[in-house]
Amino acid sequence: MKALRLPRSPKVILGLIILGFFGILTVVGPWLAPYSPSATNFIPNLLPSAQHWLGTTSLGQDIFSQLLVGARATMVVAIVAGLIATCLSMTVGIAAGYLGGMSDEGLSLVSNVYLAIPGLPLLIVIDSYLPVGSRSNAFVIGLIISLTGWAWGARVLRAQTMSLRNRDFVEVARIIGERPYRIMFSEIAPNLLPVLASSLLFTILYSIGAYVTLAYIGLTSTSVWNWGTMLYWAQANNAPLSNEWYWFVPPGICIALVGTGLALVNFGIDEFINPRLRAAGLTSRQRRALGLPRRIRLGLTPVIRPPRNPRMTVSPARLVSK
């Protein structure tokens, strides 16, 4: 793999920080929680205080603990769903794009069907057939969410594969005698890494939304704490009407933050894929040092005046013309 370049864009760095934070929370959340989230032995409807950072619910549960514990389930399900969906879309998309012909027709038909069926109703239907016990299994939930989220990625990967299919190195691989499955997954797929990464992030984002929605309408097991379940309980106890913002706002903000983090990192990947979006060449610090404007416009190549021989030490340059 090419050496990973550290991203310079502040958007991406911010996104990574957010995701990093929630990643850590996923791992250590339940241990950091001061109380058990299901324990109902506290005074209900308390406002945020020193003992209860986010107050308590109508049932006397500590909201902060619920938030911390809930992070794990939410994130794990989302990541599992994202991974499964991406694997599915990769297999179907690349195969359809590379093989063409009847295979392409068949696979495209399948992915179009999955695209056309509305995700949420399908989720609800599948979920309702699940045995009650498995509704608490993160992987099962992740699996069924991925079933509704893979098709879009498959279409994108199919299009990308079709453009790569005619590249010289694929033709050469064929001429050498490579088998199709090796060409697809050893030659073509590594070139699609940015698209795959972007697809993964987008699918995780979608999965969080899907999971929270399922929990919010009460289709997942209420014994597993996640942010969606918090919202479910909050809504069921009329928290918005009673202005108990500390109950439903925190989980909402967390969901929004994770989504934002994912979207920001996705921007970074977009810039990586399309070099023209990248800040061209000079960092803003360098530009400021040289006195150049923030945006270098096409048709006005900037002029600086460092000393003539580049092999001598560079002294501070003076701007001569913008």
Place this chain on the structure above:
Amino acid sequence: MIAEPLDTETIAKVSESPSTETEGSIAPNDVVLEVRNLSVDYGVGDKMVRAVNDVTLKLRRSKVLGIAGESGSGKSTLVYAMTRLLRAPGVISGGAVTLNMTNDDEADSSLDLVTASEKELRKIRWSHVSIVLQSALNALNPVYRIGREFDEVLKIHRPDMSKTQRRNRAVELLTMVGLNEDRLTRFPHELSGGQRQRIMIAVALALNPELVILDEPTTALDVVTQREIINELLDLRSHLGFAMIFITHDLSLLVELADEIVVMYAGQIVERAGAIELFEAPRHPYTLGLLNSFPPMHGERRELEGIPGSPPDLSDLPAGCNFHTRCPYAMERCSREEPALVALGDSERSVACWLHAADSSERVPIELSRQVRTASASAAPGGDES
């Protein structure tokens, strides 16, 4: 101000005349473009790469200057920087580029392109200097017809031309490059590569500039079309009198086309000479190697060597002369000191090589010290070959 339109009758009349240069109020030896010590870098600080190092050039009216070089030579960077069209992260880090122009009111003016403001650049771009880009074949917007391309250019630079006048001018320009006026209603994909390139040349000449820069205009075309386009350009040059800078890696083409050739290597000029002189009597080992890299069309077949090694890596240039690691004549001095571009004797030729330094103790190899056969050998008693 509207440029004086050329009608086909004028072109026909001029083409009949035996002289190859237009007569006008400008003396043919005037300097149109003068580049002094131009340097261009990519990036700054430790990562900086000097793409063009201290280049000095002079171009006279109606003359063709050929710039030859391979990858890493800096030839394209040079002309883009000259016209301030270089994209980030390129920056000009030194030098001056003076364009001498004749305005419509017959007054002469000069402009240093390096220090010019956006407004000044806009005034001279396309009216006094235009450029045919390397990717000109793809520079035409595929969803618009050709006529629109001309219309846009004329609308921007000659806002007081009416629609009919613009169309007439477009037809004129097409006729000038040998295309039928029905091409105006076509889309770019309906035309061949050669036709598209002709259109780009016509667009470049739309406002009768004094200087036209062409960056590898025929590289992507087949050799027959290339020949046609080159003839076309020379024809137009003799009618309209513009000066040309022609960039290419094909040195053999330049020998036929250019009046003067500049050979670049690793961002520097290594040799400058008249075209015939350069071809018959190269002085720099790189020029010699380059000339020997073109298999001949006649004569006995024998094994030729190109130039060993690879084109230079600008971020990792050798000490001393940039070329010495690939040079069959390298001396000890070449690995220590960088040779400067010096004039050879009192001629217009110059070369950057220690072999030809006045204080060089080594004998210049015979391949690099040939005499040029003068065309009128019978007239000049001294013309001979070693």
Place this chain on the structure above:
Amino acid sequence: MTEAMRTPVQLSARSLTRHFTTRIPGRFLHAKRTVRAVEDVSLDLIEGRVTAVVGESGSGKSVLARMLARTISPTSGELILQGLPIAKHAKRTLDYASRVQLVLQDPYASNNPVHRIRHSLARPLLIHGAHKNDVENLSKAALARVSLEPPERFLDRYPHELSGGQLQRVSIARALCVKPNVLLADEPISMLDVSVRLGVLNLLRGLCDDEHLAVLYITHDIASARYLADETIVMYAGQVVERSRGTALVDEPAHPYTQLLIASVPNPTDPTSQAPVRSEHSSFEIAEQGCPFAPRCSFAMDVCRQSDPPDFKVGEGHSSRCWLYASEPEAVVEVALTERRREGEATKT
């Protein structure tokens, strides 16, 4: 089943033809246009010899190379590998891949940018039966054969870290890993810097001589063909218009297209070489009927527009498909009339 005899003719093409049918946009039914990319091309690739095919873009040379490599199947015609004909609809086998290899024009596009050179060389070795433990040594040997020394320096690099010339040598090394008998090179030096081109050409010549390869060298640059070739073929509009042994056709071009080509090449030693007449229509016109070059040909006669010329002998080992070289003028007219009659009958049925 007899074993393939060891014959100097490694790969033979007989009357290879390839048509592409495209639908004319904007029309509904029956609106198909046939592009005759390659028309009736025959050639022999002989071990230890370089055959050069010279043609511009659109001449069909790349399609020809693909047909010889069997990545495109011909519309008609036959391929004979080492004496054994290949069935037209047979799938391309690993065996064929081990005998016939192809090097493409753009070295940076032919090498997967995400894989190191090591991977590019290992794959063909492993696919064609090399043992895992031998791969390292065989890869180094392959790099040494193309003069990339020291091999260790190149194995762990990525394609973008090498120069064009070096990377093209890697492509050639990769093709050699399977130990082919035939090497097809489609414009191998066109995208390289001028100063490194001769090095790669000399390499091809050396490999041809030392490893007894049959080399097909496709180019648009007739000068490099002259430098390298033991046999030269000129293609125009999918057809072979002239062929000769050695470089006879460069010194004495018979076909008007070859003459035009040679006159157009920049030739500083002879600046008075005639320049072609400026014509707007020259680039596109390819006649559907008769000689394809007739619309651009200054020597075109009536017979040229009516029927496709056969191959006429012009010299020793030198032939040209041009009516100018018909030995008896009466025979020419006779052939033309017969063709017209046959066509007339065909359209009636």
